[in-house]
Amino acid sequence: MIVEAMLDRLELPAVASARLAQLVDRARPCVVQVRSGWRGAGAGIIWRTDGHILTNYHVIAASQRGAAIPVVLADGRTFAAQVVDHNAALDLALLKIAAPDLPVLPIGDSTRLRVGELVFAIGHPWGQTNFVTAGIVSGLAIALRDNQHQIPYIQSDVRLAPGNSGGPLLNVAGQVVGINAMIAGGDLSVAIPIHVALERFLRV
Amino acid sequence: MEATYSDPQLLSMLSNQMADAVERIGSALVMVNGRQRQAASGIVYAPDLVLTADHVLEREDNLTIQTHDQRTLAAQFVGRDPSTDLAVLRVNDLGLTPAATAADPARVGQLTLVVGRPSSSGPMASLGIVSAVGGPLRMRRGLLLEQYIRTDAIPYPGFSGGPLIDGQGAVLGILTTGLISGATLAIPTPIAWRIASTLAQQGFIKRGFLGISSQPVHLPEAQRAGRTQEQGLLIVRVEPGSPAEAGGMLIGDILVSLDGQSVTDTDDLQPLLMNERVGKTVPVEVIRGGSLHTLHVTIGQR
Numbered sequence: 001m002i003v004e005a006m007l008d009r010l011e012l013p014a015v016a017s018a019r020l021a022q023l024v025d026r027a028r029p030c031v032v033q034v035r036s037g038w039r040g041a042g043a044g045i046i047w048r049t050d051g052h053i054l055t056n057y058h059v060i061a062a063s064q065r066g067a068a069i070p071v072v073l074a075d076g077r078t079f080a081a082q083v084v085d086h087n088a089a090l091d092l093a094l095l096k097i098a099a100p101d102l103p104v105l106p107i108g109d110s111t112r113l114r115v116g117e118l119v120f121a122i123g124h125p126w127g128q129t130n131f132v133t134a135g136i137v138s139g140l141a142i143a144l145r146d147n148q149h150q151i152p153y154i155q156s157d158v159r160l161a162p163g164n165s166g167g168p169l170l171n172v173a174g175q176v177v178g179i180n181a182m183i184a185g186g187d188l189s190v191a192i193p194i195h196v197a198l199e200r201f202l203r204v
Numbered sequence: 205m206e207a208t209y210s211d212p213q214l215l216s217m218l219s220n221q222m223a224d225a226v227e228r229i230g231s232a233l234v235m236v237n238g239r240q241r242q243a244a245s246g247i248v249y250a251p252d253l254v255l256t257a258d259h260v261l262e263r264e265d266n267l268t269i270q271t272h273d274q275r276t277l278a279a280q281f282v283g284r285d286p287s288t289d290l291a292v293l294r295v296n297d298l299g300l301t302p303a304a305t306a307a308d309p310a311r312v313g314q315l316t317l318v319v320g321r322p323s324s325s326g327p328m329a330s331l332g333i334v335s336a337v338g339g340p341l342r343m344r345r346g347l348l349l350e351q352y353i354r355t356d357a358i359p360y361p362g363f364s365g366g367p368l369i370d371g372q373g374a375v376l377g378i379l380t381t382g383l384i385s386g387a388t389l390a391i392p393t394p395i396a397w398r399i400a401s402t403l404a405q406q407g408f409i410k411r412g413f414l415g416i417s418s419q420p421v422h423l424p425e426a427q428r429a430g431r432t433q434e435q436g437l438l439i440v441r442v443e444p445g446s447p448a449e450a451g452g453m454l455i456g457d458i459l460v461s462l463d464g465q466s467v468t469d470t471d472d473l474q475p476l477l478m479n480e481r482v483g484k485t486v487p488v489e490v491i492r493g494g495s496l497h498t499l500h501v502t503i504g505q506r
Contacts, residue, residue, distance in 0.1 A: 019215040116226035116329050118219035139328040157330040172219040187358050
């Protein structure tokens with residue numbers, strides 16, 4: 001009863017908004033812009049404090065082999081990145097910039113995502129930098145690639161546009177649960193679960 | 205109190221409760237296979253009965269549903285109402301608890317989820333708010349829907365026949381995106397459940413007709429022939445061979461009541477011509493030549 005009385009006096013929309021704003025403030029410095037390709041390029045997630053950056057393969061696929069890729073940090077500094085590794089089937093790439101002591105995001109457990117839970121994305125749709133959109137996990141499905149590889153993916157109603165690719169999908173704890181990869185049918189966003197990146201790409 | 209204001213748990217609680225709502229409705233949410241392309245959704249609204257959208261049933265036999273626990277079961281066609289885009293299927297030994305219905309009607313601004321089961325990979329959901337609650341809405345075949353709900357939540361392919369739910373997972377309405385192309389429209393639960401129960405009993409909805417065209421006209425006080433209403437319906441056309449003609453209605457009559465219920469607008473008429481009145485002879489009051497006449501009209505069905 002005491003708890004209910006307390007909740008009654010809380011302005012939940014204000015509380016929820018304040019918390020979301022706090023999570024966004026923490027996450028923004030960990031999101032970069034990858035300037036290759038076209039249409040506002042893509043986004044990337046600072047993966048390790050030593051300058052490793054996780055993004056989508058399709059964001060950097062058009063770059064010349066060995067050419068440096070400009071990566072812009074949230075504070076405006078630009079670095080030349082090299083591609084360290086990539087996996088076209090998973091649509092993932094790992095870049096490296098020569099910048100020490102970068103901030104990183106906490107990693108969530110994407111195997112425990114639930115349909116209906118709140119998520120938000122940070123990216124640069126159509127080149128608008130550090131744009132935040134929110135929604136829910138709309139579905140959890142499995143894609144079949146090349147008739148053999150089963151790849152789980154996250155569907156969400158979070159609005160994405162070209163330029164969001166490679167950016168993080170975050171949960172309400174501010175943890176990365178996915179890498180935003182594409183838009184299906186105009187309004188369904190698709191993200192690669194972070195556990196898939198960890199198990200099949202980053203630890204290989 | 206101030207300490208709890210920024211409590212990070214509250215956003216998590218909101219998030220968890222929305223996921224709980226999807227989980228709760230999930231067990232009463234089925235996939236409906238009744239057309240060539242994209243499967244659709246349906247909701248268990250009564251024991252062994254599933255409510256879905258009419259337009260997703262391209263056939264009336266060889267229908268199946270798939271449940272949350274991955275059972276594929278044969279479904280018998282029970283009835284359909286193309287006017288409201290609702291249909292009912294019976295699934296023997298379904299054994300699922302019917303969906304909970306919301307105690308309160310939808311409110312504009314209320315957080316809402318649209319859910320569906322378009323494939324066997326689990327339920328899908330999209331978040332939005334109730335954008336409008338309105339009505340009456342004129343639909344196909346001249347039908348009037350007393351009330352509708354609109355939402356900005358995205359109905360993904362295969363969501364038709366699925367529910368619009370509140371934060372507790374209770375059903376606010378049934379999604380019938382086939383009704384008005386492009387707009388996410390839901391039929392409020394009380395109306396949908398009522399139509400479903402009629403469909404389960406008789407397989408179709410009886411909608412009566414008189415066979416007239418009319419328009420509302422103002423009745424000056426001196427011409428009300430003792431009635432208190434300020435408007436009536438001026439008959440501008442009587443279909444040959446129609447119930448109205450058989451009952452003696454004439455062009456120029458002003459219709460003021462039907463079966464004791466006042467008629468002041470064209471929208472008043474249709475709800476009076478439903479179900480139990482169909483086929484019955486009812487008193488119809490008209491103002492003709494300045495005085496009130498009572499005619500007896502047998503309401504037809506088409």
